[in-house]
Amino acid sequence: MEKPIPLNLIQQFEKVFIDEKSWDSAVAERIRTYFPVDKIERVVQEPFVGRGPELSPEEFDRSKKNIFVTTFNGQFFKRCPGATQKKTLTCCNYYVLNLGSQCNMNCSYCYLQSYLNSPVMKIFSNIDQALSELEEMASQHAHLPYRVGTGEVIDSLSMDEITLYSRQLVNFFKKYPKWSLEFKTKSDKVDQFLDLGPAQNVMVSWSINPPYIIQSEEHGTARFEERLAAAEKCVKSGFSLAFHIDPMIWHPEWKENYAFLIDEISRRFTPEQVKVISVGALRFQPEQRHMMRQRFGMKSLVTSAEMFPSEGGKYRYDASLRHEMFQFVLKKFRDHNPAWNLFLCMETPETWLNSFEQTPMQVPGLHDYFRPLPKIKSENSDLASAVKI
Amino acid sequence: MELILLNTKSEELILDQQIPAEDIIKKLKLLRYPKTLASDEEKKNNSLLWPTSTQVQAQRRGDRWGYNIHFFVSGPQELTKTIEQFQKAAEQWKNQSH
Numbered sequence: 001m002e003k004p005i006p007l008n009l010i011q012q013f014e015k016v017f018i019d020e021k022s023w024d025s026a027v028a029e030r031i032r033t034y035f036p037v038d039k040i041e042r043v044v045q046e047p048f049v050g051r052g053p054e055l056s057p058e059e060f061d062r063s064k065k066n067i068f069v070t071t072f073n074g075q076f077f078k079r080c081p082g083a084t085q086k087k088t089l090t091c092c093n094y095y096v097l098n099l100g101s102q103c104n105m106n107c108s109y110c111y112l113q114s115y116l117n118s119p120v121m122k123i124f125s126n127i128d129q130a131l132s133e134l135e136e137m138a139s140q141h142a143h144l145p146y147r148v149g150t151g152e153v154i155d156s157l158s159m160d161e162i163t164l165y166s167r168q169l170v171n172f173f174k175k176y177p178k179w180s181l182e183f184k185t186k187s188d189k190v191d192q193f194l195d196l197g198p199a200q201n202v203m204v205s206w207s208i209n210p211p212y213i214i215q216s217e218e219h220g221t222a223r224f225e226e227r228l229a230a231a232e233k234c235v236k237s238g239f240s241l242a243f244h245i246d247p248m249i250w251h252p253e254w255k256e257n258y259a260f261l262i263d264e265i266s267r268r269f270t271p272e273q274v275k276v277i278s279v280g281a282l283r284f285q286p287e288q289r290h291m292m293r294q295r296f297g298m299k300s301l302v303t304s305a306e307m308f309p310s311e312g313g314k315y316r317y318d319a320s321l322r323h324e325m326f327q328f329v330l331k332k333f334r335d336h337n338p339a340w341n342l343f344l345c346m347e348t349p350e351t352w353l354n355s356f357e358q359t360p361m362q363v364p365g366l367h368d369y370f371r372p373l374p375k376i377k378s379e380n381s382d383l384a385s386a387v388k389i
Numbered sequence: 390m391e392l393i394l395l396n397t398k399s400e401e402l403i404l405d406q407q408i409p410a411e412d413i414i415k416k417l418k419l420l421r422y423p424k425t426l427a428s429d430e431e432k433k434n435n436s437l438l439w440p441t442s443t444q445v446q447a448q449r450r451g452d453r454w455g456y457n458i459h460f461f462v463s464g465p466q467e468l469t470k471t472i473e474q475f476q477k478a479a480e481q482w483k484n485q486s487h
Binding site: 293297298303304306307308309310311315316317318319320321322 | 391394395396421422423424425428449451452453454
């Protein structure tokens, strides 16, 4: 029997607006079954229209509490945005499938604060179209190691008890074992798909930070222990794991706190269970500073951080501090076990060379992640890239 | 504005009009980026033995701290000698970083 939507998730939202076009979709039907009637409104267009081009902090906060179920009219399957900055960043072959936008959690550093301009959280009801796009690509390139993630502009799993999209995706990817799917989350919502395991090409990954950072900067997310317990469940059910120690956030006790995190991962998991561990340091677009200041004040470790403009425009910590932080993590993991497969996320070639003394293509275990793959439809179409979420 | 929000003492933010603008900017930067600028200063004090024909200036460029180096050579032997001296400076820098 289908799992009901938990009450505590329903209570997070003020309203669910369902686009007329999506009214009869499976996800809308599920929402209509479990949400109270007074929270649901049938609409013919996106709610809260008539505002300016950018969201105010209040509008951004409101967008986290209101869902708009609608169809997505562009190309679902795209290259990760990091790959479009090849001149300044060293990026892996990663593709994204956006089945919604916005997040019901509230991290102080979240890049969506400068990325989204929609006044509501969106859930796209036409997942069948997304699966058709994947099917078209997979049937042509089933033998190539395409990696697809659903957690770019929405957490992959924190809303999954509403959509249950994970179930359709896991079933799809089980047909294409060379392809891999990544669910990237800061939640502990995994129970809804565990019965579909084993599926080693489905990687459930956690963006993780020490408990102190989770407490101070990652509001509304699952706690450290809850995330690791969910990861253990995934291993037991035959899914593979990844961890993203990203963004690392400097604070006076950073060494002790990140050492604790690394010790816990090393104690509870093996390099065979965890396909990759990516490491990145705090970074954000300059325009995001104002939104963060207004939403979180200056007591946050993010807004009060000493950040500098870097090549490519983002604000980052001093390069030598980043180097020290990455070295610390790499060494600490390797002291536990040299087999851990580590890489840097959205970093410059200089930082790669300083940290690994080689480029990612030369790092054993990372070659497949960085080797060029055939272009997909959206990379060849200006029209597709012009469609915004 | 960030300094005010960071609860910086108001007397530290009162700017004396007699002080040159450059020094005021320096003072404000020190208040906002104390850890990084202290570290820059420390690195600046670890002086390296640069080739005699060079003009070296330590500086911060965005998220990177480093040296801006100018040099002039008038022949291949002088260039070779300068490169050798640069290599020595690089070794010295490497040792200081460890």
